[in-house]
Amino acid sequence: MAKAPFITFEGGEGAGKSTQIRRLAAHLQTLxxxxxMTREPGGSPKAERIRALLLSGAAKRFGTLAEAVLFSAARIDHIDTLIAPALARGTWVLCDRFIDSTRVYQGASGDVDPRQIAILERVVAGDIMPDLTFILDLPPEVGLARAGARAGADSASDRFEAEGLAFHETLRAAFLAIAAAEPKRCVVIDATGDEEAVETAIWSAVVERLDVPDAAPAKVAHNDDGERGRRVTT
Incomplete structure (x- = not known):
């Protein structure tokens, strides 16, 4: 059986990644x-425990390199437990953040040497690399306002949301730089529009880049409970 597509969603805080993952999963289900659906850090029991440590800010005092190593430790378990087995059995994987977030948050914004990030990436991810990456782009002030309005969605995300505007502007520039450097893998999506417009743009790119029938997204009920690691199938 051929390896299934591995799709990652990247972008700053409040870009709507988890919402669009749920919408894409629902659309795939209709086909x-x-x-x-999964996320980073997290996606497996051990990785979720590391997530709680990282996003609470408890690891911040050890520096961004230590954070990058912890993210990598979570990624190892996530890949071994969920991502690699799913892809091998022909199940699509839709992941909220992956290698690009490490490159951006701990690299470009955290000042970890890109060579160190690249070494961690090669050792941890190996050949488990995204086939398609959506970078949901919007002005950081808009994203932060959206994130602040998510009442109780994920209080742990405050670790990065609490950083200043300049930090988030650096994030945005770094994500766009990755997209420019890797156009075969990355697609930049304007995330300032409504959810339906963003969903349509994402689906158009899926049809263009991957072997799926061109069927417009159906009007389906979208579960907004933030569940991860959930299998979606008919």
Whole structure:
């Protein structure tokens, strides 16, 4: 069986990644395509414990290199436990953040040497690399306002949301730089529009880049509970 597509969603705080992952998963379900939704850091029991440590800010005092190593430790378990087995059995994987967030948050914004980030990436991810990456782009002040309005969605995300505007502007520039450097993998999506417009743009790119039928997103009920690691199938 051929390896299934691995799709990652990247972008700053409040860009709507988890919402669009749920919408894409629901659309794939209507086409009879098996998919699993997951996230980083997290996605597996051990990785979720590391997530709680990282996003609470408890690891911040050890520096960004230590954070990058912890993110990598979580990624190892996530890949071994969920991502690699799903892809091997032909299940699509839709992941909220992956290698690019480490490159941006701990690299470009955290000042970890890009060579160190690249070494961690090669050792941890190996050949488990995204086939398609959506970078949901919007002005950081808009994203932060959206994130602040998410009442109780994920209080742990305050670790990065609490950083200043300049930090988030650096994030945005770094994500766009990755997209420019890797156009075969990355697609920049204007995330300032409404959810339906963003969903349509994402689906158009999926049809263009991957082997799926061109069927417009159906009007389906979208679960907004933030669940991760959930398998979506018919």
């Amino acid at each position: 009879g395509i098996d998919a699993v």
